Amino acid sequence: MQGTPNANRKHIVLLGRRNAGKSSLMNAIVGQDVSIVSDIKGTTTDPITKPMEFLPFGPVVFVDTAGLDDEGSLGSLRVERTMKVLERTDFALYVMDAGEAAGKNGQEEFDALKTLEASLKRFRIPYLLVFNKIDLVEGNALLELRSKYPEAAFVTTRERSDIHQFKDLLLRHLSQDESEETLLGDLVPSGGTVVMVVPIDSEAPKGRIILPQVQLIRDCLDHGIKSYVVRDTELQEALGDLRRVDLVVTDSQAFQRVSQLVPESIPLTSFSILFARYKGDIGAFARGAEAVAALEDGSRVLISESCTHNHSHEDIGRVKIPKLLRRHTGKDLLFEFKTGHDLPRDLSAYDLVIHCGSCMLNRKTMESRIALCEEVETPITNYGVVLALVTGILERSLAVFSQDAMHQKTEPIV
Numbered sequence: 574m575q576g577t578p579n580a581n582r583k584h585i586v587l588l589g590r591r592n593a594g595k596s597s598l599m600n601a602i603v604g605q606d607v608s609i610v611s612d613i614k615g616t617t618t619d620p621i622t623k624p625m626e627f628l629p630f631g632p633v634v635f636v637d638t639a640g641l642d643d644e645g646s647l648g649s650l651r652v653e654r655t656m657k658v659l660e661r662t663d664f665a666l667y668v669m670d671a672g673e674a675a676g677k678n679g680q681e682e683f684d685a686l687k688t689l690e691a692s693l694k695r696f697r698i699p700y701l702l703v704f705n706k707i708d709l710v711e712g713n714a715l716l717e718l719r720s721k722y723p724e725a726a727f728v729t730t731r732e733r734s735d736i737h738q739f740k741d742l743l744l745r746h747l748s749q750d751e752s753e754e755t756l757l758g759d760l761v762p763s764g765g766t767v768v769m770v771v772p773i774d775s776e777a778p779k780g781r782i783i784l785p786q787v788q789l790i791r792d793c794l795d796h797g798i799k800s801y802v803v804r805d806t807e808l809q810e811a812l813g814d815l816r817r818v819d820l821v822v823t824d825s826q827a828f829q830r831v832s833q834l835v836p837e838s839i840p841l842t843s844f845s846i847l848f849a850r851y852k853g854d855i856g857a858f859a860r861g862a863e864a865v866a867a868l869e870d871g872s873r874v875l876i877s878e879s880c881t882h883n884h885s886h887e888d889i890g891r892v893k894i895p896k897l898l899r900r901h902t903g904k905d906l907l908f909e910f911k912t913g914h915d916l917p918r919d920l921s922a923y924d925l926v927i928h929c930g931s932c933m934l935n936r937k938t939m940e941s942r943i944a945l946c947e948e949v950e951t952p953i954t955n956y957g958v959v960l961a962l963v964t965g966i967l968e969r970s971l972a973v974f975s976q977d978a979m980h981q982k983t984e985p986i987v
């Protein structure tokens with residue numbers, strides 16, 4: 574799992590006020606000095622990431638952040654950076670100095686947590702309150718804290734045994750919050766059969782198949798699903814060979830050709846639709862696609878692309894989608910483009926947001942972005958779904974998801 578990209582790792586973020594011991598705790602958890610520790614407030618200035626295998630849970634990335642109470646103009650920029658990290662946070666550790674919490678200004682500590690709670694709620698981030706530096710608190714005051722916050726963790730980064738126990742507790746929390754994420758393990762029963770169609774044309778990279786296809790094969794193996802990989806030219810023969818096929822997944826470019834070969838009784842979808850569901854919320858994206866019909870002359874459409882360097886996508890976002898959407902709607906649409914990590918602040922100014930496939934982002938980031946759009950009632954969809962819409966294949970490629978699965982990925986189709 575060494576090569577697991579950060580986009581596929583659970584992001585566990587350490588938050589709290591300056592000097593609470595966030596960096597000390599991160600170093601203790603990962604067993605390395607990755608983040609600088611000092612008694613000077615504001616030592617950590619930028620988010621520090623450390624990917625690791627957190628067994629038996631799996632691949633995670635820990636993120637240490639700057640203190641939330643940082644001051645001055647530079648300080649508030651740092652706080653802004655920390656808050657930005659929330660967008661991609663799957664689980665937060667809120668670190669509080671137990672000595673401060675039990676002291677005469679303790680209320681300040683809890684007020685700071687209360688302020689942050691609104692943001693944690695907004696992005697639906699579960700969190701664990703961690704009282705650190707318990708070695709500095711005398712017995713009775715510590716007992717009082719423990720009885721007031723029975724769900725919290727109590728540690729000192731000075732004690733190795735505390736950290737071991739803390740890691741076990743964290744693992745239990747992570748496993749609790751874990752809903753299984755799968756590309757198609759919930760669509761096809763174990764023992765079922767999937768045929769993948771991978772055209773080998775001039776666009777296919779020489780000598781290999783691309784990562785989404787590899788990931789789908791792995792997902793089938795994980796779920797005991799038999800997968801067959803064929804070119805479009807051998808598809809008909811393959812369908813004849815197999816007694817039963819539960820699902821056909823094709824490259825979108827070949828969808829129309831493939832849909833003529835696959836009988837209506839066999840569900841058919843595309844790699845990009847499966848990934849739109851895996852990396853976001855296919856129900857929200859499908860609703861976003863419905864909003865295309867309501868676009869008018871002068872409607873503002875934001876095209877959001879996460880990487881600034883990906884030239885092969887430039888054509889899709891900047892040229893192909895605007896051209897196809899103008900033709901599909903017959904309207905004079907106004908397109909704006911945004912590349913990079915942030916969405917514009919005022920999303921209510923747009924009639925539709927079309928996001929890239931977000932392969933370099935974790936699922937949480939897309940969920941946060943969808944939530945931000947929903948807050949201001951701006952529909953959001955993605956490249957794969959829009960391309961399926963304008964080429965007339967959306968309906969069939971979504972039919973594999975039952976109504977329930979459009980909102981929650983649970984219902985098997987067979």
Ligand SMILES: Nc1nc2c(ncn2[C@@H]2O[C@H](COP(=O)(O)OP(=O)(O)OP(=O)(O)O)[C@@H](O)[C@H]2O)c(=O)[nH]1
Pocket residue numbers: 589590591592593594595596597598609610611612613614615616617618638639640705706707708709728729730731
């Ligand atoms: N007594 C005691 N001191 C601790 C403990 N954990 C951390 N410290 C000390 O607290 C100070 C601050 O620790 P850091 O880990 O740098 O705190 P931080 O939250 O990362 O601080 P910033 O990066 O400034 O926001 C350092 O002097 C640490 O040695 C602990 O469990 N007990």
Ligand code: SF4
Pocket residue numbers: 878879880883886929930931932933934
């Ligand atoms: S689809 Fe992936 S590679 Fe392309 S811009 Fe989005 S995140 Fe980057």
Ligand SMILES: [Mg+2]
Pocket residue numbers: 595596597608609610616617637638
């Ligand atoms: Mg620090």
